[in-house]
Amino acid sequence: MGGEGELGAGLMTARGPAFGPRVLVLALWTLLALAATMQRLVERVVLQGSNAVLPASQDLWLLALWALATPAIVWSVRRFPIRDVLARRHAVLHWVAATVFIVATNVVIRLPMLLPPWSRSATAGRSDLLLGLARFYPVALIVYGVIVALAAHAWAAAAKPASVEDRASPSVADTRVPPANQQQRSDRVVVREWNRVHLVRPDDIEWAAADDNYVVVHTGTRAYKGRGRIGDLESQLDPARFVRIHRSVIVHVAHIKEVQPLYKGDYAVILRDGKVLRVARRRRAALEAALGVTI
Helix, strand or coil: CCCCCHHHHHCCCCCCCCCCCHHCCCCCCCCHHHHHHHHHHHHHHHCCCCCCCCHHHHHHHHHHHHHHHHHHHHHHHHHCCCHHHHHHHHHHHHHHHHHHHHHHHHHHHHHHCCCCCCCCCHHHHHHHHHHHHHHHHHHHHHHHHHHHHHHHHHHHHCCCCCCCCCCCCHHHHHHCCCCCCHHCCCCCCEEEEEEEEECCCHHEEEEEECCCCCCEEECCCCCCECCHHHHHHHHHCCCEEEEEEEEEEEEEHHHHEEEEEEEEEEEEEEECCCEEECCCCHHHHHHHHHHHCEE
């Protein structure tokens, strides 16, 4: 690939916006701290020195657990974004994670009730847990979903490119290389996400997909998202190793495990990790040429 090329230059111009994932975590921590403070004030007014502090303080412990989990929730959205062809699968993963977290936190905050001076029975504790889940699970799930949605927005904003003026600055222009039609290629793709610069080797790329004005480059460990066009990326990759099977998808031939027929003449490629990608009819010949076989 020719240096960073047209796509690489677009990726390298991205800068972290004001509303990023870290800012989101700090904002959520602030909201949780305010909620905990208000909870404590309400307890002092209502309980008025009562010794039965733990039941009312369960909410405070719950807020603390949510605060500890907030960074993990936010960063999980980066690892499992609810976009592209994996949106449904990742949404289910987030729902499962939310359910496990909600149940686990409700169990943890009730464990002290089994000890003196409360010494509740296991049966009473189980009943209290089920009642609490029945009452608060929907609300907690909504809160978890809001955090996931905000995190998705924050990561999307973090990947936005700089303005046209920024892209025209000398520091950025110096990183540009001759046009892609000169067929120059390097051994890396430079992807800048938020405040990080990733150097991705072509051999590590399993497939890539267009996402509006962005290109998502998938490797075996994670996905990198940057500003650019799928056609620019294709012109920088070795055509002997990469094939475009759809107007929005490029695949590394070495990672194709098999090709399966679908219906009405359509086909799908199965990657070695089980990923299924549809082959456009007019791209079938290109796939056959890349594989050296007749489908």
